[in-house]
Structure formats: structure tokens, C-alpha cells
Amino acid sequence: MSVRDEIEQFIRENFIFGEVALAPETSFVEGGILDSTSVLELVSFLEERFGIGVEPDEINLENMDSLSRVEAYVLRKQAVAKA
Amino acid sequence: MCGIAGMVDREGSRPPRRDELARMIACVEHRGPDGFGLRLDPPAGLAHARLSIIDIAGGSQPLANEDGSVWITYNGEVYNYVELRPLLEAKGHRFRTRSDTEVLVHAYEEWGDAFVERCNGNFALALWDAPRRRLLLARDRLGIRPLYWAEHDGRLLFASEIKALFAAGLPARIDPVGLDQCFVLWTTFAPRTVAAGVNELPPGHLLVVDEGRPPRVVRYWDVPAPPPADALITDERRAAAELRALLEDSVLLRLRADVPVGAYLSGGLDSTAATALVRAITDTPLETYSVAFADREYDERAEQELAVRALGTRHHQVEVTYEDIASAFPRVVELAEKPMLRTAPVPLYLLAQLVRSHGTKVVLTGEGADEVFGGYDIFKETKIRQWWARRPESRMRPALLRRLYPFAPGANDRAVAFFEAFYREGIERPDDPAFSHRPTWRNGARNRAFYGVALAAAVTAHDPQEEALAVLGPALAGRSPLARAEYLEFKLFLAGHLLASQGDRMSLGHGVEGRYPFLDYRIVEFGQRLHPSLKLRGLAEKWLLRRAVADLLPAPVLERRKRPYTAPNVRSFLAGPGREMAEEMLSPAALADHGLFDPARVAGLTAKAFAGRPLGERENMAFVGILSAQLLARAWRRGAGGELAADAARFPLRELADETAAARQAPARDAERTGPR
Numbered sequence: 001m002s003v004r005d006e007i008e009q010f011i012r013e014n015f016i017f018g019e020v021a022l023a024p025e026t027s028f029v030e031g032g033i034l035d036s037t038s039v040l041e042l043v044s045f046l047e048e049r050f051g052i053g054v055e056p057d058e059i060n061l062e063n064m065d066s067l068s069r070v071e072a073y074v075l076r077k078q079a080v081a082k083a
Numbered sequence: 084m085c086g087i088a089g090m091v092d093r094e095g096s097r098p099p100r101r102d103e104l105a106r107m108i109a110c111v112e113h114r115g116p117d118g119f120g121l122r123l124d125p126p127a128g129l130a131h132a133r134l135s136i137i138d139i140a141g142g143s144q145p146l147a148n149e150d151g152s153v154w155i156t157y158n159g160e161v162y163n164y165v166e167l168r169p170l171l172e173a174k175g176h177r178f179r180t181r182s183d184t185e186v187l188v189h190a191y192e193e194w195g196d197a198f199v200e201r202c203n204g205n206f207a208l209a210l211w212d213a214p215r216r217r218l219l220l221a222r223d224r225l226g227i228r229p230l231y232w233a234e235h236d237g238r239l240l241f242a243s244e245i246k247a248l249f250a251a252g253l254p255a256r257i258d259p260v261g262l263d264q265c266f267v268l269w270t271t272f273a274p275r276t277v278a279a280g281v282n283e284l285p286p287g288h289l290l291v292v293d294e295g296r297p298p299r300v301v302r303y304w305d306v307p308a309p310p311p312a313d314a315l316i317t318d319e320r321r322a323a324a325e326l327r328a329l330l331e332d333s334v335l336l337r338l339r340a341d342v343p344v345g346a347y348l349s350g351g352l353d354s355t356a357a358t359a360l361v362r363a364i365t366d367t368p369l370e371t372y373s374v375a376f377a378d379r380e381y382d383e384r385a386e387q388e389l390a391v392r393a394l395g396t397r398h399h400q401v402e403v404t405y406e407d408i409a410s411a412f413p414r415v416v417e418l419a420e421k422p423m424l425r426t427a428p429v430p431l432y433l434l435a436q437l438v439r440s441h442g443t444k445v446v447l448t449g450e451g452a453d454e455v456f457g458g459y460d461i462f463k464e465t466k467i468r469q470w471w472a473r474r475p476e477s478r479m480r481p482a483l484l485r486r487l488y489p490f491a492p493g494a495n496d497r498a499v500a501f502f503e504a505f506y507r508e509g510i511e512r513p514d515d516p517a518f519s520h521r522p523t524w525r526n527g528a529r530n531r532a533f534y535g536v537a538l539a540a541a542v543t544a545h546d547p548q549e550e551a552l553a554v555l556g557p558a559l560a561g562r563s564p565l566a567r568a569e570y571l572e573f574k575l576f577l578a579g580h581l582l583a584s585q586g587d588r589m590s591l592g593h594g595v596e597g598r599y600p601f602l603d604y605r606i607v608e609f610g611q612r613l614h615p616s617l618k619l620r621g622l623a624e625k626w627l628l629r630r631a632v633a634d635l636l637p638a639p640v641l642e643r644r645k646r647p648y649t650a651p652n653v654r655s656f657l658a659g660p661g662r663e664m665a666e667e668m669l670s671p672a673a674l675a676d677h678g679l680f681d682p683a684r685v686a687g688l689t690a691k692a693f694a695g696r697p698l699g700e701r702e703n704m705a706f707v708g709i710l711s712a713q714l715l716a717r718a719w720r721r722g723a724g725g726e727l728a729a730d731a732a733r734f735p736l737r738e739l740a741d742e743t744a745a746a747r748q749a750p751a752r753d754a755e756r757t758g759p760r
Contacts, residue, residue: 013687014687014691017533017682017683017684017685017686017691018530018532018681018683018685019686019687019689020532029501029504029505030534031529032525032526032529034096034501035493035494035501035505035699035701036491036492036494036496036498036499036501036502036505036699037492037493037498037698037699037700038491038699039498039501040492040496040497040498041696041697056497057625058229059497059498059499059501060363060500061501061504064500064501064630068584069684070238
């Protein structure tokens with residue numbers, strides 16, 4: 001499963017609870033999918049599953065507000081870790 | 084306090100029957116267990132369940148005027164009946180009782196429908212004017228007492244609670260649009276209810292049912308718009324004195340009763356102020372009552388004890404556990420007759436039980452002060468968001484919201500960007516009449532995702548936000564952002580939730596009458612004339628109220644910041660019998676059975692909840708909202724299947740007092756009466 005698919009599955013199972021179309025660019029905030037409680041759950045998942053460390057100032061809309069943004073963020077962090 | 088019910092046969096084909104009225108009134112017996120009465124006067128029939136508070140010997144209802152031509156069934160208290168009575172006596176009206184009820188009959192005779200404008204109190208009443216074959220329903224200005232009506236099979240039915248309409252044969256069906264309103268706006272919005280075909284008479288309105296004409300809903304009062312800026316009250320010292328005088332008079336009026344009056348004492352400013360005013364103007368011993376929570380996160384015992392010590396009342400407390408909340412929840416929903424997104428009404432139901440167990444029937448409470456004097460966080464939030472809207476790119480302006488909600492998730496932890504994003508909703512439209520409520524409503528609307536296919540289809544053409552604005556918009560037009568937020572709170576949260584699901588229904592579930600000194604209409608009107616800085620000074624709430632009662636309250640109470648009243652939500656249903664009940668009601672089978680919600684989605688939510696994982700605010704609201712809707716659907720189905728009739732059998736058909744009614748009818752027309760009809 002790709003990084004994006006894993007993130008999508010986590011989001012679906014934990015915040016959406018169903019088979020709704022989720023476009024890569026759909027805003028989690030606009031769509032009511034993530035709020036200030038659930039975003040911390042997402043962060044814990046990312047840290048555990050992808051072995052990255054999320055800094056407090058990285059929990060922002062630029063990094064966390066859509067599937068593609070979260071995916072890009074995770075890939076970026078992984079690349080930095082490997083480098 | 085009381086319950087009322089009745090009907091008018093509009094087509095002359097199905098006159099009301101005694102057993103039908105008995106069944107209807109049996110459904111609201113909890114509101115008035117002290118006596119029953121009915122009056123059959125085809126085409127009309129009126130019924131009454133009584134909680135005796137004023138004129139215990141003489142106040143039985145239904146009650147008539149001198150010649151038996153005008154009959155009333157009435158729930159409420161019109162406190163200024165003492166002042167109205169001599170005016171009516173001077174016009175020649177003769178009284179047989181000391182009751183406020185009889186004053187209303189004569190007031191109607193004397194002043195016609197406009198008599199309600201002279202009434203200060205809370206009421207829901209029905210008057211049958213036999214010579215004119217005319218039914219008049221009236222409801223108090225702010226909606227303290229409930230009143231519902233429906234047209235069914237050629238009859239117009241009315242009652243204090245919806246369940247009594249079902250007992251008269253109206254099919255018990257959920258109105259999807261009403262249900263949707265509850266999820267988005269937190270309450271239905273009058274005239275709509277969660278019961279298909281049932282209308283709520285809006286607060287401050289009459290229903291006029293003239294023979295041969297369609298029923299007419301007529302407004303007689305509304306929360307007035309503030310005057311122009313240069314006419315607002317700004318002199319703090321004079322305003323505080325004026326408010327103090329009003330408050331003392333309001334409390335004094337609300338102590339009028341022939342039974343002892345107690346008070347709720349939450350430890351907050353409002354209930355402590357109401358209690359302190361009682362102590363200041365009377366020397367009768369005072370019993371006070373409060374809720375404590377086993378879960379210390381919600382508990383305010385320390386604050387309550389401080390207030391009790393300072394005011395010297397005899398205090399009683401009920402400690403509420405998760406299990407208490409879960410086990411009372413089904414009954415609470417049945418009484419509230421609408422879904423609720425929070426469990427907060429439940430402790431109030433348990434508190435009323437405590438009050439009743441001490442023999443008290445009447446309590447003063449602090450409701451309304453937040454609406455009248457600028458107490459709610461949503462007002463501060465609106466102020467901050469309006470300021471933010473002027474510079475949406477500012478990082479400093481939204482940071483004030485974190486000071487407002489320091490304990491909210493995200494406010495002071497890593498998720499602050501998401502915390503602020505919530506309040507950004509609608510920031511680009513500061514002139515939106517519902518600017519203040521958009522984040523809340525939008526958040527509620529997100530839970531529509533849990534609707535099943537049929538419910539989603541039924542509400543797809545409706546937007547509760549726009550429908551509320553279609554009705555309230557004209558009144559909002561001339562108001563400032565703060566005044567708009569206040570008006571929406573009066574019309575939606577106060578009338579639809581605080582006074583109803585959390586107020587009248589909970590206290591009268593145990594035959595306890597709540598009285599609301601801050602909701603005296605003179606105080607509400609006074610509040611609308613105050614300059615905003617006398618309400619919110621910076622972000623300090625209820626500025627003027629604090630000054631008006633400063634000499635009566637201990638300093639810690641006076642200086643305490645408002646703490647919103649809440650109760651444990653999902654965590655009440657995670658163990659024991661409460662969990663079993665929730666698991667059963669939220670099972671795929673039960674969900675499919677009622678056909679309201681999407682079983683797969685709800686299963687995801689319940690799995691998360693029952694695993695003990697943290698739920699966000701909105702998920703808590705979804706859980707409690709769906710559970711309560713399921714409980715309501717089940718209760719109504721049972722009712723439709725005959726359980727309500729069984730209920731009537733459970734309350735044996737007492738010898739209802741129409742013998743007395745016949746006796747009362749006897750006196751000949753009073754020749755000396757000169758007032759016009």
C-alpha cells in the first residue's frame with residue numbers, strides 16, 4: 001500500500017467512517033474531517049507508522065489539510081531522515 | 084405548574100370525547116400530578132393536570148367566567164395577577180377564587196386577545212369562548228412554557244407536550260426536517276418540531292382559531308431591537324441602580340406562591356445573584372439545590388459551597404455519575420421530545436427529582452442572564468471574530484480566541500492551526516446576519532454525514548441555517564453583530580433548548596416549576612437598551628449585572644469568570660448498563676429498523692467510542708444526537724403502537740372534575756357586570 005493509501009485508510013476508518021469520495025486535494029478542515037482533536041490522532045499515526053518526528057510548528061494547514069499535503073509532508077520528512 | 088390539552092372539532096363530525104381527553108391529559112400527568120379536570124363543551128374539550136401552587140383550594144381547572152361562557156385551561160403563572168385583579172373588579176368582574184387563572188378569564192373578557200400584553204409571567208393557555216365558538220391559544224413571550232398544536236381528522240388538537248397529541252390519534256412520525264434542524268441548530272425552530280404535522284406555537288405568539296377560518300398565528304411580542312446608538316443607556320451608575328430595582332421586583336413577584344419557593348444554586352454568578360436577592364428582600368429560610376458530578380472535570384462543588392456559606396441557605400446536592408446519566412437518558416429524551424447533542428439536560432432532571440423529594444415544588448433559577456446581559460462565550464467569540472475579520476491575515480487577532488477557550492483542544496497545544504481554522508468559518512462575511520453562529524452551525528451540519536439514505540434525501544432540499552434566517556432575518560437586519568448574536572440565542576438556544584429540553588421538560592418531569600427572574604420581560608427589554616460596553620467590557624462578561632449585585636455576593640463569585648455548564652457526554656455510555664443500552668440502540672439492526680442513520684458510519688463512530696479512544700467535540704455531539712434520536716424514534720413507535728393508550732390505563736381514569744365544572748357553570752350571569760365582552 002502506498003503512503004497515500006495508508007493515510008487515506010486511516011482517515012476513513014477513524015474520522016469519516018465510510019466510503020465517501022475523498023479527492024487528494026479535499027481540505028480536511030473545509031470538509032469537517034479533521035479538527036484540533038483528531039489532527040493530533042493523525043499526527044500520532046504518522047509518527048508511529050512512518051517513523052517520523054512531527055514538530056509542533058509543522059502541525060499546520062500547509063502540511064496537514066489534505067491527503068496530498070499529508071503525503072507530501074511524510075515523504076519529505078522521510079527523505080530528510082534518510083539523507 | 085400544570086399540563087394542558089384539548090381539542091376543537093372543526094367540522095362538526097367528531098366532537099371530543101371524555102375518554103380521549105383523559106388519554107391526552109394522562110400523557111402529561113408528570114406536569115401536574117395534584118389533580119385533573121376536564122370540560123366538554125362541544126365542539127370544544129379542555130383538559131387540565133394540576134400542580135397546586137397558587138390558591139390550592141380554589142384553583143382547579145378548567146375554570147370559567149361568571150356565566151360559564153368562557154373557559155380556560157392554563158399552565159403557568161401570571162405573577163402580576165394581584166395587580167390586574169382590582170382593575171378588573173373595578174370594571175365589574177366578579178371573582179370566585181383567589182387564583183391567577185380566574186384573572187386571565189376576566190382579562191380576556193375585558194381586553195380581548197390583547198390581554199396577554201398585560202400579563203407578566205410564563206404561560207401556555209387555551210381559552211374557549213363558547214358564544215363566539217372561538218379557541219385562543221397563547222404562549223409567554225420567551226417560551227418558558229411549551230404549547231403544541233396540530234390539525235388532524237377535522238380537529239384542531241393542542242397540548243403542553245407532543246405525546247398528548249399522539250394520544251388523540253395523531254400518527255407519531257419523525258419529521259426529517261425537524262430532526263435535521265436539531266443536528267445543525269441544536270434545536271428545532273418554531274413552528275417546526277420533530278413530529279410530523281405538529282406545530283410549536285412560537286414564543287410571544289397567539290393561535291386564533293375562529294370558526295370557519297384557517298387558524299391564524301399572531302405575534303404579540305418580540306425581543307425588541309436596541310434603540311439607535313445615541314439612545315442607548317451608557318450611565319453605569321444609574322443603570323446599575325435601575326437594574327437592581329428591576330431585579331428585586333422581579334424576584335419578589337416570583338416569590339408569589341402558596342407553597343415554599345426554593346432556588347437552584349450552581350455556584351455561578353446568575354443563580355447566586357438570584358438566591359442572594361431572595362435573601363436580601365425576604366427573611367424566610369431558603370432551601371437551595373445543586374448538581375455535583377462524580378467526574379471532577381465537570382464538578383463545581385467548591386464554588387457551590389462557597390456560595391452556600393456566604394448566603395446561609397439550607398443546601399441539598401445530588402451527585403451525578405456516568406451511570407445516572409445513562410440510565411435517565413431514555414426518559415429524558417422522551418420528555419424533551421427532540422434529540423439533544425449533549426447530555427446536559429439529564430442532571431437537571433435528576434436535580435428536579437431531588438427538589439421534589441424535599442417537598443419543594445417551585446424553584447428560582449438563573450437562566451436568561453447570559454442572554455440578557457452578554458454572558459455567553461459566543462458573544463465574546465463574535466467580538467473577536469469581527470475584529471479578526473477586519474484583518475483576516477492577522478496572526479495576533481485569532482490568538483485572542485485561545486485566551487477565550489484556554490482549555491479547548493488545540494488552544495494551547497500543537498493543533499492551534501486547526502483550532503483557529505474552526506473559528507475562521509464565515510470570517511470573510513462579517514455582515515452575514517448569522518455571522519456569530521456560523522462555526523457552530525457549520526460544525527453541526529457536518530454530522531449530516533451520519534444520515535442514512537432516506538433521511539439525507541428527505542432533507543436535501545432544506546438548509547436549516549437558511550430557513551432560520553428566512554424567518555429571523557428581518558428582525559436581525561437592524562441590529563449590531565452583538566445584538567444579532569443575542570437575538571439568535573434568545574430564539575434558538577434559549578427557547579428551543581435551555582427553557583425546553585433543559586428547562587420546563589426536566590423540572591416538570593418531576594412536577595417542579597422553574598421560575599426565571601432574569602427573564603421578566605421588563606428586564607429583557609431593559610437589557611436591549613444597554614450600551615454593549617455595559618454587557619461585554621473588553622472580554623469581561625455581564626459587566627452591569629455584576630455591578631448591580633456587587634454588595635450581595637462574595638468576592639470570589641463576583642469575580643469568577645463564566646464557566647459553561649456541561650455534563651459528561653460519550654463517557655457516560657462507556658460502561659455498565661449505559662453501554663448496553665447504547666450498544667443496543669446504536670446496533671446496525673436498531674439503526675436499520677428506524678431507518679434514520681447510516682449503520683456503517685455509526686458503527687465506525689461507536690467502535691471508536693467503545694474502544695475508549697478520544698472523541699472530538701463534534702463526534703461527541705454525533706454520538707449523543709444519534710442515540711437520542713434513536714431513543715425518540717423508539718418511544719414514539721411504541722406510542723403509535725398503543726403504549727400511550729396503555730399509559731392512560733396505567734394512570735387510571737380518575738373521576739375527572741366535570742361534575743365540579745357543571746357546578747361552577749351554575750351561577751347566573753352577573754347582572755352588575757358592565758365590562759364589554
